[in-house]
Amino acid sequence: MIKHWKAATPAAAGAAALLAAAVVLLPGRLWSTLGRLIGGHWLVLLLAVGGVTGLAVGGVLWRRSQPAAESSAAPVPPQRPLRPLPTWIIPVGALVVAGITWAAVWGLQSTVPAGVGTPLQRAQLRVETIRTGLSVGAGVGAAAALLLALRRQQVTERTQQATEYDAGEKRVTELYVKAAEQLGSDKAPVRLAGLYALERLAQDNPVHRQSIVEVICAYLRMPYTPPAEKQTDQNAAEPTAGQGPDAPTQPDPREERQVRLAAQRILARHLRPTTPDGTPSPTYWKGVVVDLTEATLLNADFAGCVLNDARFGDATFNGDTLFNSATFNGTAWFGRATFAGLAGFNGAMFSSAAWFGRAAFTGEARFDTATFSDNATFGEVAFTDVAVFGKATFTGHARFDRAVFERWVVFAGASVGDGKRNGDMWPDGWRVDLDTRRVVRVPVEVKPEGDAEPE
Numbered sequence: 001m002i003k004h005w006k007a008a009t010p011a012a013a014g015a016a017a018l019l020a021a022a023v024v025l026l027p028g029r030l031w032s033t034l035g036r037l038i039g040g041h042w043l044v045l046l047l048a049v050g051g052v053t054g055l056a057v058g059g060v061l062w063r064r065s066q067p068a069a070e071s072s073a074a075p076v077p078p079q080r081p082l083r084p085l086p087t088w089i090i091p092v093g094a095l096v097v098a099g100i101t102w103a104a105v106w107g108l109q110s111t112v113p114a115g116v117g118t119p120l121q122r123a124q125l126r127v128e129t130i131r132t133g134l135s136v137g138a139g140v141g142a143a144a145a146l147l148l149a150l151r152r153q154q155v156t157e158r159t160q161q162a163t164e165y166d167a168g169e170k171r172v173t174e175l176y177v178k179a180a181e182q183l184g185s186d187k188a189p190v191r192l193a194g195l196y197a198l199e200r201l202a203q204d205n206p207v208h209r210q211s212i213v214e215v216i217c218a219y220l221r222m223p224y225t226p227p228a229e230k231q232t233d234q235n236a237a238e239p240t241a242g243q244g245p246d247a248p249t250q251p252d253p254r255e256e257r258q259v260r261l262a263a264q265r266i267l268a269r270h271l272r273p274t275t276p277d278g279t280p281s282p283t284y285w286k287g288v289v290v291d292l293t294e295a296t297l298l299n300a301d302f303a304g305c306v307l308n309d310a311r312f313g314d315a316t317f318n319g320d321t322l323f324n325s326a327t328f329n330g331t332a333w334f335g336r337a338t339f340a341g342l343a344g345f346n347g348a349m350f351s352s353a354a355w356f357g358r359a360a361f362t363g364e365a366r367f368d369t370a371t372f373s374d375n376a377t378f379g380e381v382a383f384t385d386v387a388v389f390g391k392a393t394f395t396g397h398a399r400f401d402r403a404v405f406e407r408w409v410v411f412a413g414a415s416v417g418d419g420k421r422n423g424d425m426w427p428d429g430w431r432v433d434l435d436t437r438r439v440v441r442v443p444v445e446v447k448p449e450g451d452a453e454p455e
Helices: 002-025 028-040 042-064 089-109 119-183 188-204 206-220 233-237 253-269
Strands: 289-291 296-298 306-311 316-318 327-329 430-433 438-441
Touching (some): 119 188, 119 206, 188 206, 188 253, 206 253, 206 289, 253 296
Parallel strands (some): 289 306, 296 316
16 A cells, blocks of 8 residues: 555656646636636536536446445455555645646736736736636635545545444354354254354355355264164163263264254255256355365265365265266365265266275266266275266276276276376276277187187
């Protein structure tokens, strides 16, 4: 801000000097015409100047009031602070106004003819020129006063803006802390209320979305063991061994399941850029990063979501997991993750590296029409059930080294990029046909009967 003022001060002084020079050098006849114009139509000129000034100020205020790309209920942070005006501004401004007034009077006085008319008429003309020059000076002084009033209004507005911003930040902090405390409650309805309070807070305050998403992800990363089977009310009411009436109560796994499902739905809802009918979603949180490392997820449904630098390493996916048509911007990390049910990645797009090293798929793993724009690593992955990569596209290197397929794997219609494939490691029985760029089965050699090995 100081640099801007240092640059603006000499510019203002230069502009004032040029204006004074223009006033002095203007021809006398022009000043006479200008004086008659001001004297005869001063009201029209005043209205015109006021109208132009109002339009200019209104345009500036309109541009400043335009909403940002995404609306927010949070107060706008104050702009850069205004530097106090130097003390020499007022005397210099007064001198400039006085100089312009003197130049105007002097220029108008020089237009009065010396030998025309009676002395009384010439005296009246001189009085009129003095009056016109003083009017010019008054107009310049009014313009300077208007600028000072505008600056005073800016200072007042910014002070009010800073006050509202501080109050808003305090309110957001209080709501944030209160919602975080609710997540630590032993009652499921209270925890649910905390989750939805955080969701609303993030929706209204884009600047706090990433931190709120991290809180929700941290909650899902907390240790949790899903209930093995549904318990009857009688069994649920019986105390477990080692617990007495004074022992602290533990969250019911069935209730905790509902809380975790709600947390997952909140994340997925705000990671989808479009609604089911294809229109842009107003609840989409662009740019947030989800870190669910070591999390326990239940029937996770992230279909159609946009995930940035997705981190699911060592995560446990219970039930069916859906990432169909999901878009992974940045690295997709699923190293050592466990998929206990169906793992659906149909139509998923991996814009960067996809890492599934040492993951375990106990159910079907479906990567139909998936697109791997960078390296796809499935090294040491255990596929207990069917693994389908039909019509998948591998632009980068595909590595299936030491992957275990207990049933079978399908690459029907899968294709690779045009680059060198020296880094590929395909499962046994599969290779790339360099002519068609398709992943095909390795032909099985059939030995003639005469060449059969002896028993």
